[in-house]
Amino acid sequence: MAVIAEPVAKPISRFRFVLDRRDVLETVMVAPAILYVLLLVGLPLLLAVFYSLSAYTIYNPTWKFVGLANFEQILQNPTFLDTLRNTFVFTFGSQLLGLVLGKFGAFLLLQPFPGRKIVRALIILPFAVPVALATIAWQWMFDSLYSVINWTMIAAGLVTREEAPNWLGNPYLAMLCIIIINAWRFFPFAIVIFLAGITAVPQDVIDAATVDGAGFWRRNYQIILPMILPMVAIGLIFGIVFTFTDLSIVFLLTMGGPGGATSVLGFEGFQTGIVSGDVAHGAAISLFMLPVLLVVVIFTLRFIRRREI
Template identity: 40%
Template structure:
């Protein structure tokens, strides 16, 4: 019985396209992986050493540096402050972003100017905006205090030490962070609102559904995933940010606004203890990773519904 020779199977154009796409993606994935893994590996290496600015030689120290961090009361205070500031900022930015997104979609004359003004806090360099807020919250020359005196909220010559008291300093940091991130959430949420087909609203209106019912059973479920993603961006940016706290309070008064990023900078750069700074910074990764996976899991469940 003779053997039949079958012609070699030709690769379909779709397979070739996928292979070509994968080839183009590899450099980008490699670059991002190196960008992320490089600092992490370096931080781990420094955290298990005793490297300082005065003595840069690498000597193995094991987990002694991490144990010092875990027994430091300032570290736990900074971790708690970081979580509080992140949670409060994310909540305010998401709520404010929902309101601003609807204002940006309103059909009014000069809508482009409104959108431009809304985006200014986000596009302005964070150090520039933080310095501006530092002046606005000054204990002597604050225009907020002047406005309060003009409105009768403060007595003559009375001023609020916005950044000098723990409670007002924390509130000021949260307010500035929320002011800076609200435009970002507004743009993301606005994109989600625009993507909702208008015909389903028209159909619901014809069926007698009022504004409240349409918002509750249509707008909220359809925009919930995009709102969660906006909240994730806010949480990541706030949790890892140090510029606002560094400029406004530098972690004071008495570590009441100290966050992990400023503590790592203070120990590693200002204090010259590179190993301690790396050990503190290393704790940013697991917390951010856990929060990201949790929020993405919630988004996946929302989409599956």
């Protein structure tokens, strides 16, 4: 009589057993992101702190501890205070303008019209175009001689050739120019946020408000906007952080001019630490952004928590 051998069970891999645990799997999946942040954010931050507490320059690359002397010196510098003011004006001015454009753009894209899908696809271009190419195009538009904006106003009879504004030569107009360019880059992101928020509002809530007699403005500013405000505030945090630390538009368009009227913290830190070689003061200027952004983020998150419904 033949004996049929029973199949031998294969031993379970210890590695497979470990990955079946949820806490271990979560750690493995999150580890690359944590490593990325530590190497590309944490390490440069520690180096910036290291240099800001020293007298390190490229001409004298020896580390000498000076404590908070670098921060005291930049705070006593009137140029730095003007740069800090310019940074706030540039950041909040462009974010406010971008949110306004994004809100009205979202309402327009919610309306049915021919070619709406194509417009929705094209509206993302300002956010996707490389900042260097976009800024060069805007530089031609604001050129003192070949500005298409000036030529249009002259052709429309609004101004004469002698009265045409020198966009990049006037301190106030130059600040307005960099605000417009950054708002132009930001508003597609704002449109996406508003579209996502508005479409997420339950239709029965809007219908009930309409039945109760709420018009267009009351529906949007007393019902829809409070409901999507947390989502908008999160997008605003990202916009503020990226704008506050940005130097590309200023570097490519005005180089901080005229007369330092458009110099911002990112540009000033680059000019001081990299171009001038004063690494210690450049690191101190860059680190000054950290507490300011931390206060803004904490204030915004507390505002979101109070307004959640």
